[in-house]
Amino acid sequence: MEALASLKAPFQALPSFSSSPRTSFPPTPRIHISRRNPSFNFSVRAQMESSDGSAATATSIEPVEEVLKIKEWEVGMFQNEVAASQGIRIRRRPPTGPPLHYVGPFEFRLQNEGNTPRNILEEIVWNKDVEVSKFKERKPLVAVKKDLDNAPPARDFIGALRAANERTGLPGLIAEVKKASPSRGILREDFDPVEIAQAYEKGGAACLSVLTDEKYFKGSFENLEAIRKAGVKCPLLCKEFIIDAWQLYYARSKGADAVLLIAAVLPDLDIKYMVKICKLLGLTTLVEVHDEREFDRVLGIEGIELIGINNRNLETFELDISITKKLLEGERGKIIREKNIIIVGESGLFTPDDIAYVQEAGVKAVLVGESIVKQSDPGKGISNLFGKDISQS
Ligand SMILES: O=P(O)(O)OC[C@@H](O)[C@@H](O)c1c[nH]c2ccccc12
Numbered sequence: 340m341e342a343l344a345s346l347k348a349p350f351q352a353l354p355s356f357s358s359s360p361r362t363s364f365p366p367t368p369r370i371h372i373s374r375r376n377p378s379f380n381f382s383v384r385a386q387m388e389s390s391d392g393s394a395a396t397a398t399s400i401e402p403v404e405e406v407l408k409i410k411e412w413e414v415g416m417f418q419n420e421v422a423a424s425q426g427i428r429i430r431r432r433p434p435t436g437p438p439l440h441y442v443g444p445f446e447f448r449l450q451n452e453g454n455t456p457r458n459i460l461e462e463i464v465w466n467k468d469v470e471v472s473k474f475k476e477r478k479p480l481v482a483v484k485k486d487l488d489n490a491p492p493a494r495d496f497i498g499a500l501r502a503a504n505e506r507t508g509l510p511g512l513i514a515e516v517k518k519a520s521p522s523r524g525i526l527r528e529d530f531d532p533v534e535i536a537q538a539y540e541k542g543g544a545a546c547l548s549v550l551t552d553e554k555y556f557k558g559s560f561e562n563l564e565a566i567r568k569a570g571v572k573c574p575l576l577c578k579e580f581i582i583d584a585w586q587l588y589y590a591r592s593k594g595a596d597a598v599l600l601i602a603a604v605l606p607d608l609d610i611k612y613m614v615k616i617c618k619l620l621g622l623t624t625l626v627e628v629h630d631e632r633e634f635d636r637v638l639g640i641e642g643i644e645l646i647g648i649n650n651r652n653l654e655t656f657e658l659d660i661s662i663t664k665k666l667l668e669g670e671r672g673k674i675i676r677e678k679n680i681i682i683v684g685e686s687g688l689f690t691p692d693d694i695a696y697v698q699e700a701g702v703k704a705v706l707v708g709e710s711i712v713k714q715s716d717p718g719k720g721i722s723n724l725f726g727k728d729i730s731q732s
Pocket residue numbers: 515517578627649685686687688706707708709710
């Protein structure tokens with residue numbers, strides 16, 4: 340807390356947050372950072388300011404580049420601080436230590452714990468950061484936006500869940516196409532994503548969730564695209580670790596109808612910003628929470644219609660389905676009913692009793708992977724999970 344308070348002065352020195360002049364740093368050249376979005380994909384306009392305050396565009400590249408490096412690093416640190424102030428433990432970027440000649444806040448210099456992720460979720464996010472930068476170099480946003488014109492139309496994800504819930508009297512099923520996970524290893528060797536998706540659809544799934552992360556879940560955007568192109572009618576959730584708005588456009592261009600936003604990773608401002616973009620793109624957002632604090636943060640954001648309660652802690656892999664029940668008790672349950680928000684019970688659901696338990700707690704939908712993807716006939720897996728045939732036929 341103290342550290343946060345002492346960071347306020349330099350925090351305000353950032354032009355993107357406040358226009359107050361920088362007072363606490365030595366007189367390094369001042370950089371104007373125009374912040375395009377909360378994921379800090381800023382574009383940088385570098386100007387050197389002379390001591391009398393007059394601005395001149397930098398002619399010598401080197402010092403400006405160095406200052407930019409320092410600024411970029413500082414922004415990363417500030418971003419981690421903002422997230423931490425919202426209870427987010429995941430740091431967006433590895434604390435690499437300050438660049439050479441760094442003269443900024445002492446606290447920042449101390450915060451270099453070495454670039455080792457503290458848990459698997461943090462590792463995934465850092466990896467994703469590098470991955471997305473490379474993706475963006477290969478395909479800048481303008482090019483992705485062009486692809487949107489040819490993308491198949493976005494379908495009504497929430498509508499499909501509500502309809503299934505009304506049709507069966509059971510939670511609408513989002514069936515997950517997942518080959519592997521860091522907690523469970525390989526779930527299915529003979530993995531044909533399209534075949535699995537078709538079996539799920541036939542078995543009565545309302546929607547599908549398709550893992551697109553390659554490194555940790557052995558998924559891909561090719562899988563998502565192939566399922567969409569094969570004519571599967573269930574709306575598709577792109578199951579990805581989203582940290583940058585570019586990924587939303589990309590997911591839509593590949594045929595996604597919905598995306599996952601993880602509250603343990605994204606600060607409120609990012610969630611708000613991404614929800615807005617998704618609305619423009621026609622994408623549904625499933626915002627995932629794991630504890631009371633995350634749930635309260637998300638309930639405070641306008642326009643959220645679908646919230647997932649993940650029974651698995653993504654930092655520790657601990658699984659406990661009573662989390663869904665705990666979070667829906669009392670005042671929070673009341674708010675979601677008043678706001679007509681659909682709650683999705685996620686992870687660790689294996690039996691009809693598990694389904695009944697989370698339904699009793701108040702969920703109208705469930706997200707299930709392991710228990711059904713492992714079955715030789717995943718469609719039959721769905722009947723086993725619900726204790727009855729829920730297919731349309
Ligand atoms: O396989 P399970 O235990 O049925 O869980 C499915 C789904 O909830 C899980 O894959 C998941 C939930 N949230 C995530 C975020 C990222 C990756 C994976 C997930």
